[in-house]
Amino acid sequence: xxxxxxxxxxxxxxxxxxxxxxxxxxxxxxxxxxxxxxxxxxxxxxxxxxxxxxxxxxxxxxxxxxxxxxxxxxxxxxxxxxxxxxxxxxxxx
Numbered sequence: 001x002x003x004x005x006x007x008x009x010x011x012x013x014x015x016x017x018x019x020x021x022x023x024x025x026x027x028x029x030x031x032x033x034x035x036x037x038x039x040x041x042x043x044x045x046x047x048x049x050x051x052x053x054x055x056x057x058x059x060x061x062x063x064x065x066x067x068x069x070x071x072x073x074x075x076x077x078x079x080x081x082x083x084x085x086x087x088x089x090x091x092x093x
Contacts, residue, residue, distance in 0.1 A: 058066075
């Protein structure tokens, strides 16, 4: 009986080690899968934030172009008003 118990103990120890190793491998794979999922979600969130920032704020180069365009239009309108004013003065004389 003592020999049988010793044989069972000798078989039980490697089995416990094997089960422990399998559990460790499973947990490691779960951690990798979770990490990959977190990285994917983080990349998606980063893309949404960047898209929102790009849609909300105007770049300085765009502001400069808009300002130049507005000034050009105002100069054109001022020139037209001057021309109309001169034409009106000449018609009165």
